[in-house]
Amino acid sequence: MDVRDLVRDAEEISRKIVRKQYRLTLAKYYLLWSTLSVVIELAYGILSYIHAPNLAYYFVIPIIYVPYLFVNFNLFRKAGQVYKRLALTLKSSEEKESTLMTKSKVIQVTVAFLYSLSFLLIYFGITFSNLYITGIGALMFSVLFSVGLVRVTMLAGLKYYDLMASVSLIALTLNFVLPKFYLRNEFYLVSFIFTIIWIFASYKSFIEVIEGE
Amino acid sequence: MSEELKKLMELLSSQAFSSSARIGILLALLYLGKMSFADLLRSLDLPKSSLYAHIQVLEDAGLISVRKVFTVDGPRTIIQLTDKGEEEVMLYISLVKQLKFD
Secondary structure (H helix, E strand, O other): OOHHHHHHHHHHHHHHHHHHHHHHHHHHHHHHHHOHHHHHHHHHHHHHHOOOOHHHHHHHHHHHHHHHHHHHHHHHHHHHHHHHHHHHHHOOOOOOHHHHHHHHHHHHHHHHHHHHHHHHHHHHHHHOOOHHHHHHHHHHHHHHHHHHHHHHHHHHOOOHHHHHHHHHHHHHHHHHHOHHHHOHHHHHHHHHHHHHHHHHHHHHHHHHHHHOO | OOHHHHHHHHHHOOOOOOOHHHHHHHHHHHHHOEEEHHHHHHHOOOOHHHHHHHHHHHHHOOOEEEEEEEEOOEEEEEEEEOHHHHHHHHHHHHHHHHHHHO
């Protein structure tokens, strides 16, 4: 086999492995987030059933988001590392790994700070019924989330169901921003559509991994 | 023949780097950090025995480490680049890069 063919084949094989790995990760990720609305409704149900004071809602509901955000941040961080290593193979050798590592750590800390800030803005915006604070937080969160998701989907190979998942996520974020979406029934409807789309994206991702499409 | 090409040919003449599948596995391990045997098998269109043979060659060359770990889903075989493996893959990448840029 010619050296160039060998190199090209090896590159293709490595990209294929990365694509499959990230598609599988995305399948699990979509499935996890599709459970969010169910878990939140369950928490509301339990709190209501036990006649918990209003204050309990302000503590319990945000806590539910913590493991989801943790998984989210971890996935985006790992995707960032893979990107960094891929960049290392593409960039000129003048940019050493240590430089990329430092850049990556600074970005990680900044992103973690911005995530926390956006979440706090949403939390306090909703708690004090301030639309502007909620809006800024929701906008920050959706931008960070979308950028992270796009990076991961680029590793897995962008598909139409990834776009559907991203659009439904933005629609869900609008729940917090548009006052008319504070109406309970519309909130339920958007959450329901989000859940269905993310289950669908998860199913398609699993099929892609299993059937090798 | 350039010095880089000569070095690359030398590297590719070693058993570990003589197959595109093995180089692909090494590159993927560099990008992803570590992988389970099952994940690798799922990602590649290779029979289990072939993948096992490739892994054996890479392990014998000291480029990867293979260890069994117990997870909640049962025992898993985890494959990871060794320091020597990372060094050689980085050398391979830099040589290929120079070859492409020339």
